[in-house]
Amino acid sequence: xxxxxxxxxxxxxxxxxxxxxxxxxxxxxxxxxxxxxxxxxxxxxxxxxxxxxxxxxxxxxxxxxxxxxxxxxxxxxxxxxxxxxxxxxxxxxxxxxxxxxxxxxxxxxxxxxxxxxxxxxxxxxxxxxxxxxxxxxxxxxxxxxxxxxxxxxxxxxxxxxxxxxxxxxxxxxxxxxxxxxxxxxxxxxxxxxxxxxxxxxxxxxxxxxxxxxxxxxxxxxxxxxxxxxxxxxxxxxxxxxxxxxxxxxxxxxxxxxxxxxxxxxxxxxxxxxxxxxxxxxxxxxxxxxxxxxxxxxxxxxxxxxxxxxxxxxxxxxxxxxxxxxxxxxxxxxxxxxxxx
Ligand code: KG4
Ligand code: ZN
Numbered sequence: 001x002x003x004x005x006x007x008x009x010x011x012x013x014x015x016x017x018x019x020x021x022x023x024x025x026x027x028x029x030x031x032x033x034x035x036x037x038x039x040x041x042x043x044x045x046x047x048x049x050x051x052x053x054x055x056x057x058x059x060x061x062x063x064x065x066x067x068x069x070x071x072x073x074x075x076x077x078x079x080x081x082x083x084x085x086x087x088x089x090x091x092x093x094x095x096x097x098x099x100x101x102x103x104x105x106x107x108x109x110x111x112x113x114x115x116x117x118x119x120x121x122x123x124x125x126x127x128x129x130x131x132x133x134x135x136x137x138x139x140x141x142x143x144x145x146x147x148x149x150x151x152x153x154x155x156x157x158x159x160x161x162x163x164x165x166x167x168x169x170x171x172x173x174x175x176x177x178x179x180x181x182x183x184x185x186x187x188x189x190x191x192x193x194x195x196x197x198x199x200x201x202x203x204x205x206x207x208x209x210x211x212x213x214x215x216x217x218x219x220x221x222x223x224x225x226x227x228x229x230x231x232x233x234x235x236x237x238x239x240x241x242x243x244x245x246x247x248x249x250x251x252x253x254x255x256x257x258x259x260x261x262x263x264x265x266x267x268x269x270x271x272x273x274x275x276x277x278x279x280x281x282x283x284x285x286x287x288x289x290x291x292x293x294x295x296x297x298x299x300x301x302x303x304x305x306x307x308x309x310x311x312x313x314x315x316x317x318x319x320x321x322x323x324x325x326x327x328x329x330x331x332x333x334x335x336x337x338x339x340x
Pocket of ligand 2: 113142309
């Protein structure tokens with residue numbers, strides 16, 4: 001039997017204040033207020049993020065409801081990001097969700113941010129949309145995480161490999177910073193790389209066992225390379241920017257996918273999904289598609305709007321949990337770190 005639901009979802013784990021309304025697995029609205037205040041600091045300033053969430057949360061939720069054409073009295077439940085993320089930022093979303101759910105006397109559904117990134121694949125955009133079938137693998141690559149996840153069901157996931165230091169997004173953002181690009185640098189590298197030669201400069205692929213990743217050496221490799229080049233040629237970065245971006249992005253994406261393909265082969269899984277902010281990267285998307293075509297595997301790549309942080313993914317995850325009967329408690333506290 002189809003259970004009908006209207007779920008309001010709230011995301012506030014980092015620097016995006018977002019609210020969405022879902023009717024079952026369909027998104028009626030997905031409002032995202034990106035906090036610009038962090039740009040001049042070259043990274044997210046936690047205290048400023050909490051303040052901006054406080055300013056944004058009411059107007060963002062209001063807009064999500066009005067754009068969806070759903071009155072708050074129609075809501076079935078409220079899903080919110082319980083973690084992982086910045087503690088102060090999580091407090092804003094969770095306190096708001098609790099108060100609203102209590103006032104409306106409806107259930108609260110706490111959601112794991114990284115599970116939500118993965119389940120974004122199940123947001124239904126059309127009736128004939130292909131969605132992954134279980135089990136599948138998901139490479140979740142964001143500013144804070146890099147994980148290969150074996151997804152056995154919507155509620156049963158296992159991390160089979162992850163970064164032991166920096167996340168892939170962090171590796172791109174930090175590289176962008178040393179090249180003088182604005183924060184977050186990932187999208188800038190992506191754009192500039194389209195004009196560059198990806199094989200012009202060679203960076204060393206990190207060597208580390210299993211299906212884990214390490215990005216800190218790669219970042220140091222770039223730093224020393226730029227330092228040495230600049231010593232002879234002060235205008236090196238400026239002149240070669242597109243090629244450096246293309247070459248660095250090349251090594252990061254090749255590395256990500258080489259490990260991912262090895263994990264798929266070992267686990268005998270032929271459906272490979274991408275999730276998280278870095279899955280917006282055009283090279284990573286194109287390479288996964290050609291890798292899967294070569295091996296007769298299936299690639300699943302979320303639409304751009306569901307790659308970076310958004311509440312629609314919290315909503316679809318909340319919807320799956322709601323179907324399974326998961327409900328939160330009023331005493332649930334945000335979790336800054338929370339394993340999958
Ligand atoms: O998932 P997300 O929005 O936030 C976290 O949970 O971290 O991911 C943000 C990360 C940032 O590191 C940003 O640079 C990266 O995603 N990103 C990209 C692109 N768009 C966003 N990296 C490479 N290419 C892009 N097009
Ligand atoms: Zn995220």
